[in-house]
Amino acid sequence: MAGEGLAKMTTYEKWLQEEGIDVVGGYMVEDVRTVPLKPWPRKGGFGVHIRLIGAEDCDAAYVCEIPPHGILKPQKHLFEEMILILSGEGKTEVWNEGGPKVTCHWQEGSLFAVPLNAWHQHVNTGDRPARYFAVTDAPPVIDLFHNHDFVFNNNFVFSDRFNGQTDYFSGAGRMLDEKTWDTNFVQNVETFDLRDYEVRAKGGKSIKFELASNTMIAHISEYPVGVYKKAHRHAPGAHVLQLRGKGYTMMWEEGKPYQRFDWHRGSLLVPPRMWFHQHFNTSHEPARYIAFRWHSKKFLPGKHFHEGENWWISTRLGGHQIEYEDEDPRLREIYLEELAKEGIPFSLDALLAGSDKD
Numbered sequence: 001m002a003g004e005g006l007a008k009m010t011t012y013e014k015w016l017q018e019e020g021i022d023v024v025g026g027y028m029v030e031d032v033r034t035v036p037l038k039p040w041p042r043k044g045g046f047g048v049h050i051r052l053i054g055a056e057d058c059d060a061a062y063v064c065e066i067p068p069h070g071i072l073k074p075q076k077h078l079f080e081e082m083i084l085i086l087s088g089e090g091k092t093e094v095w096n097e098g099g100p101k102v103t104c105h106w107q108e109g110s111l112f113a114v115p116l117n118a119w120h121q122h123v124n125t126g127d128r129p130a131r132y133f134a135v136t137d138a139p140p141v142i143d144l145f146h147n148h149d150f151v152f153n154n155n156f157v158f159s160d161r162f163n164g165q166t167d168y169f170s171g172a173g174r175m176l177d178e179k180t181w182d183t184n185f186v187q188n189v190e191t192f193d194l195r196d197y198e199v200r201a202k203g204g205k206s207i208k209f210e211l212a213s214n215t216m217i218a219h220i221s222e223y224p225v226g227v228y229k230k231a232h233r234h235a236p237g238a239h240v241l242q243l244r245g246k247g248y249t250m251m252w253e254e255g256k257p258y259q260r261f262d263w264h265r266g267s268l269l270v271p272p273r274m275w276f277h278q279h280f281n282t283s284h285e286p287a288r289y290i291a292f293r294w295h296s297k298k299f300l301p302g303k304h305f306h307e308g309e310n311w312w313i314s315t316r317l318g319g320h321q322i323e324y325e326d327e328d329p330r331l332r333e334i335y336l337e338e339l340a341k342e343g344i345p346f347s348l349d350a351l352l353a354g355s356d357k358d
């Protein structure tokens, strides 16, 4: 029969259905800390898959919760996985087949990556639920091989990434350049020391994490009270999770209306491919987020998993960043109105003027 044997869904889509938990879509998740979860047979805890439009299945996210003093089922898989602990305290045992177990002790704010295809088992050692947020490259891996046994029951050991080192999760690391920290464990992303980075926000700070020799990375960005970042656009898949403050993000396709997304601690947003996005801080404290995305600088991915071209270069010079002086004045008017409602002074101009005097 014509059409017989032709797929109507991707292997990843079928796998999501088989998982038996909800899948959240759209442009953002208002709060990963409170998003409802369902019992998750594969993990032995509770969870929800997150498949936002801007990810385009080049990567994906999920939230998982471990009951008080609970232990999840051991897992291993052929896709990378970065984990941010949202609440609770516990540990993750990690081992290669037949190798020694190495323990990662974590608490709220801890960030680490499960080494590729290593066995791992999460344990909640506390009296309250432990919830974590994860970003993976499961969609391309599951789609490419379309064989769950290969992806979830593969005995290959990536000893170049993890070889049973007892100090693997000690938190030690090294700076690869002025703002890239190469490590396997970050104790607390909420307090981790950042470096000055003003390419996209006056007074801005940043740090980039290369984790577990992954091809995916994470970075933190922070910008001051009364300041907004410059708009820019790039490749899909950057999962932006708010760690501190509140505000809103304007997102738009060139020539189309602005779409506004209000956020606070716990909100998750993924800007779609080549949509401009601009973050505005309307809180009384610096706004801080962590983004999970492609593009390790240790293991450069090809253009298909690239972060995008020239997103830090002015649109006037052929790049994809709108400098403050080139932006639509209406965006600033809206911001000033929002600051006035909160009684927060506008600091950006004073900061910019200060830098002119240097």
Ligand SMILES: [Fe+2]
Binding pocket: 232, 233, 234, 238, 271, 277
């Ligand atoms: Fe961005």
